Amino acid sequence: MIVTDELEAIESLWEAGLAETFTAYQPAAASLGEADASRVALAAALVETALGLQQLGRPAPPAPDLLRGDLCLARASRLLADTRDRRLQVSFARAIEEQAAAAAAERELEPTRLRLLRAIQEAR
Amino acid sequence: MTATDRIMLRSSRPTEFVDLTARLQAAVEKAGLLNGRIHLQSLHTTLGLAVNENEPLLLADLEALLKRLVPLEATYLHDDFSLRTAVPSDEPANGHAHARNLLLQPSLTILVEEGELLIGRWQAVFAVELDGPRAREVAIQLDGDFARAGADGVKRLIELELERQLHADPAPVGDPMRRLVEAGGKRFRPFLVLLTSRLGPGHDPLRAATLAAAVELIHAATLVHDDYVDESPKRRGRPTVAAAEGPARAVAVGDYYFAKATRLIAELGNPDVTSTIAGAMEAICRSQIDDLEFRGRYPGDEAAYLQVVRGKTAALIAASCVAGAQLAGAPVEVIERVRRYGEAVGVAFQMTDDVVDFSEHSGKPLGQDIRERVLSLPLIYASEDASRGQEIQGLLAGPLPDEHLRRVVALVAESGALERVNRQAHGLVRLAVGELEGVELNGVKSTLVEIAESVVDRSA
Numbered sequence: 250m251i252v253t254d255e256l257e258a259i260e261s262l263w264e265a266g267l268a269e270t271f272t273a274y275q276p277a278a279a280s281l282g283e284a285d286a287s288r289v290a291l292a293a294a295l296v297e298t299a300l301g302l303q304q305l306g307r308p309a310p311p312a313p314d315l316l317r318g319d320l321c322l323a324r325a326s327r328l329l330a331d332t333r334d335r336r337l338q339v340s341f342a343r344a345i346e347e348q349a350a351a352a353a354a355e356r357e358l359e360p361t362r363l364r365l366l367r368a369i370q371e372a373r
Numbered sequence: 374m375t376a377t378d379r380i381m382l383r384s385s386r387p388t389e390f391v392d393l394t395a396r397l398q399a400a401v402e403k404a405g406l407l408n409g410r411i412h413l414q415s416l417h418t419t420l421g422l423a424v425n426e427n428e429p430l431l432l433a434d435l436e437a438l439l440k441r442l443v444p445l446e447a448t449y450l451h452d453d454f455s456l457r458t459a460v461p462s463d464e465p466a467n468g469h470a471h472a473r474n475l476l477l478q479p480s481l482t483i484l485v486e487e488g489e490l491l492i493g494r495w496q497a498v499f500a501v502e503l504d505g506p507r508a509r510e511v512a513i514q515l516d517g518d519f520a521r522a523g524a525d526g527v528k529r530l531i532e533l534e535l536e537r538q539l540h541a542d543p544a545p546v547g548d549p550m551r552r553l554v555e556a557g558g559k560r561f562r563p564f565l566v567l568l569t570s571r572l573g574p575g576h577d578p579l580r581a582a583t584l585a586a587a588v589e590l591i592h593a594a595t596l597v598h599d600d601y602v603d604e605s606p607k608r609r610g611r612p613t614v615a616a617a618e619g620p621a622r623a624v625a626v627g628d629y630y631f632a633k634a635t636r637l638i639a640e641l642g643n644p645d646v647t648s649t650i651a652g653a654m655e656a657i658c659r660s661q662i663d664d665l666e667f668r669g670r671y672p673g674d675e676a677a678y679l680q681v682v683r684g685k686t687a688a689l690i691a692a693s694c695v696a697g698a699q700l701a702g703a704p705v706e707v708i709e710r711v712r713r714y715g716e717a718v719g720v721a722f723q724m725t726d727d728v729v730d731f732s733e734h735s736g737k738p739l740g741q742d743i744r745e746r747v748l749s750l751p752l753i754y755a756s757e758d759a760s761r762g763q764e765i766q767g768l769l770a771g772p773l774p775d776e777h778l779r780r781v782v783a784l785v786a787e788s789g790a791l792e793r794v795n796r797q798a799h800g801l802v803r804l805a806v807g808e809l810e811g812v813e814l815n816g817v818k819s820t821l822v823e824i825a826e827s828v829v830d831r832s833a
Contacts, residue, residue, distance in 0.1 A: 258659055305628065309620030312602040316665060319598060320658040322628065323651070326635050330651035333644040342636030349629035353545035353622055 252291055255324060259317060262298055270294040273362065277369045285332045293365045295325040296345060300361050306352040340368040376404040376515045378579040380413075381541070384505035388439065390423075390432045391500045393511065397483065398490050400513055403533050404578050405526060406485050409517010414480040416512055419470035419504035421477025427497040439503075443472045470504035477501050485517065519578070531563045534582040535589060538637070546629040549614045549622065553593055556609035561722070562689055563589045565824070566697040568817045569711050573701030580641055584700055587634040588650070588693050594630035595657055597623050602665070603745045638696075645699045653692035660684025668746040671769060672756050678748050679720070686726075687719025710808045714821065717805035722828045724798040727751055728791050729831065731782055740778045743769075750797075752781075754790035761788050798829045 252271065256263055271294040278290035299321035304310045310318070322345070329338045344364045351358050380396050397411055415422055425435065449468020454460045483498060484491040492498070500511055520526065539551045563585030570581035599605075600613035601623045607613060615623035631654070638650050664681045667673045694715035698708045727749045730742045742749050756765045761784045768777045785791065805825045809818050 258662055300628070303624050303628065304621075305625060307621065309601065309615075309624050313662075313665060315598060315602060315624060316658065316661050319627075319631070320655070320662060322631055323654040323658040326631075327648070327651040327655045330644070330648040333647075335639050335642055335644075335647075338639035338647060339636050342632045342639060345632035346629055346636065349625045349632065350543045350546055353625035353629065354543065355545075 252287060255291060255328065259320060259324075262302075262317070262321070267294055267298050270297050270362075274365070274369070277366050280373055281332075281334075281337075281369070285334065285337075288328045288332055289337060289369060292325040292328040292341065293369065295321040295328070296341065296365060297361045299325070300345075300348060305348060306355075306358045334372065337369075337372040340372040341365070344368040374516070374519055374576065376406070376519070376577050376579045378404075378513050378515075378583075380500075380511040380513060382500060382509050382511070384502035384507055384509060386502070387505050388436050389502040389505055390425075390427075390435070391502060392427050392497050393500055394427075394490065394492070394497045397498055397513070399533065399537070400579065401485055401488060401490060401515065403530055403537075403582060404515050405488075405520040405530075406515045407488050407518045407520050409485050409515060409519075410482050411485055411490070412480065412482050412514045412516075413498070414512045415500065416510045417507075419467055419474055419502075420509050420511075421474045421501040421503065422479065422481045422511075423477050423499045423501050424481065424483075424492070424496050425499060426495045427499075439473045439476065442476065443469055445469045465504065467504045473503045477503075485515070488520075515579075527564060527567050528560060530567065530578065530582050531560050531585055531589070534586040535563075538583075538586050538590065538633075542629075542633070545622070546626050549618050549626050550590075550593060550597075550630060552611065552617075553597065553608065553614060554589070556611045558589075558593075558609065560589060561824075562592055562693040565690065565693040565715065568820055568824075569694045569697030569703070570701045571815050571817050572698045572707050572711070573703035575700070575702040577701075581697060581700060583637055584641060584646065584696060585693075587637040588689065588696070590630045590634040590637075591650070591654060592689060594627045594634065595661075597630070598627040599661070602661070603747070605741075605745065641700065643700055646696045649692050649696045649699060653688040656684040656688035660688070664748060667748060671746045671748075672752045672766075673748055674757075675750070675753055678750050678753055681748055682720055682723045683716070686723040687716050690719035690722065691715030707812050707814070710812050711821075714805045714808040714825070717801045717808070718825050718828055721798040721801035721805070721825075724750055724794050724801070725829050725831065728794050728798070731785060731791055740782050743778060743781060744773060750794045751785050751790040754793055755785040755788040758788040758790070795829070802826060802829050 271290055274290040274293040275286065278286045281289050299318040302310060302314045302321065303318035329341055348358055348361060348364060378400055380393060382391055384391060401411060413422055447469065449472065450456060451468035451471060452466035454464065481498065500509065502509065535554055539547055539554065566585040566588055567581050570576055596608060597614045600608055601615040601620050605613050606616050614626055638647055660681045664685060667677045667681065691712050694711035695708055698711050728751060730737065730749065731751060733739060743752060756762045765781055765784050768781050771777060802825045806822050809821055
């Protein structure tokens with residue numbers, strides 16, 4: 250099962266909301282085909298969790314949360330690399346760039362879930 | 374040889390002449406094209422190309438001419454969405470723009486002589502926006518005789534590409550990153566990318582430069598986050614992003630450049646390269662978490678040290694070697710050799726960094742890593758020393774005022790740990806150089822050997 254294989258070092262996040270977030274992305278990711286659907290839903294859930302942990306757009310988090318967020322982002326990036334789908338990789342990266350740029354400019358961030366659902370849709 | 378690239382632009386008006394000449398000349402210089410051709414091709418049906426004079430009143434005349442010949446007010450069946458089938462919901466009414474594009478060209482070729490665009494005094498090359506404002510893309514290919522870039526040329530290429538990539542970024546993220554990049558850095562990783570990108574038949578200096586810059590941006594992004602985690606006040610002699618801009622901005626800057634680098638690499642369209650770099654990023658982030666955990670058992674042991682260093686330092690160095698070679702389509706055996714070379718050099722690099730931290734000439738305050746509880750192999754060995762280990766562990770357990778820090782530094786030096794680590798680093802470099810034997814390395818072997826040796830022969 251792809252999900253359980255991908256939680257090394259971030260197991261505690263699963264019960265703390267990552268599982269629920271993963272479920273929320275599954276319908277949108279289902280259209281990408283059986284092989285990639287779980288990967289993409291998990292990648293999206295990891296990005297959303299990462300930006301939440303890192304408190305993007307709010308005061309900086311404690312160091313361990315920043316690093317766990319970095320690991321979530323990196324793992325999401327590797328999951329997307331595993332799909333070998335360039336459009337998905339570019340679309341997700343652009344979504345994170347936009348969120349980070351808005352946070353740095355102290356502008357209001359679009360809800361991350363909406364932005365990532367759009368990224369999935371753009372890549373179809 | 375052929376090199377490829379893209380010019381990205383954003384028009385600001387419905388009709389606009391965007392002068393590409395300087396960017397084309399930069400592309401020629403970046404690729405090292407001496408004599409040949411640069412081909413441009415618009416990737417849009419409402420963006421044309423033209424060569425003409427860049428004089429504002431003339432450009433206004435040309436814009437007026439386009440409007441006279443193909444008026445906006447005329448009837449275009451293309452704009453009648455009741456007649457067309459399968460019209461996307463965001464389709465604009467732009468029949469006039471398509472028609473005007475017939476008067477321009479979709480592609481152009483400009484000759485290059487002695488590294489310069491061969492254009493007349495008054496000639497400029499334009500992308501002509503006909504349906505703006507929009508984000509646009511012009512593909513370019515260069516072919517002909519390329520200069521073989523020496524070390525200086527390669528370094529200049531890296532700087533040019535970094536400058537190009539940072540130029541377009543929003544100021545709140547771009548400015549702090551530009552300051553960090555401009556403050557220096559060895560550019561070790563991008564240099565390796567460019568060297569190993571010569572190891573296959575698909576060598577393309579422009580694509581390799583993009584990969585090299587992306588790798589350096591990943592490295593820089595990790596530094597931005599690291600400096601916040603370590604509460605470091607300075608990096609490369611300047612305030613860290615967290616110190617200068619605040620921690621929240623530092624988090625955003627790091628995230629932005631992680632993502633941007635990922636995108637640049639994905640856009641290269643080589644899935645093996647994407648996977649290699651993604652794997653390295655994951656290894657880096659995993660080891661940073663380990664690093665933080667091990668600091669609770671400071672100074673730790675050799676096994677913990679190697680676990681962290683293989684991820685935190687060696688992973689991206691090895692990935693730089695591998696990804697460059699993969700991008701060029703190098704043989705599998707060559708890719709494996711440069712991977713092992715990079716792993717060994719990466720660990721040697723970190724070991725030497727640790728030794729340098731005990732030197733007065735390191736450029737950092739003496740013993741800064743100890744104060745920040747960064748894993749250090751000389752300190753680990755010295756703390757295991759039969760006669761000095763106990764005193765070192767006792768000092769490290771306390772608050773470490775300056776005199777205690779100086780005493781720890783002196784005890785490490787007396788223990789012989791610095792020489793021991795230095796010998797190990799040299800041993801790894803011999804291993805790395807050994808990996809380069811018996812394979813065809815297309816003329817870059819001597820430079821790779823020099824790089825490996827320079828890793829352990831430095832004082833800063």
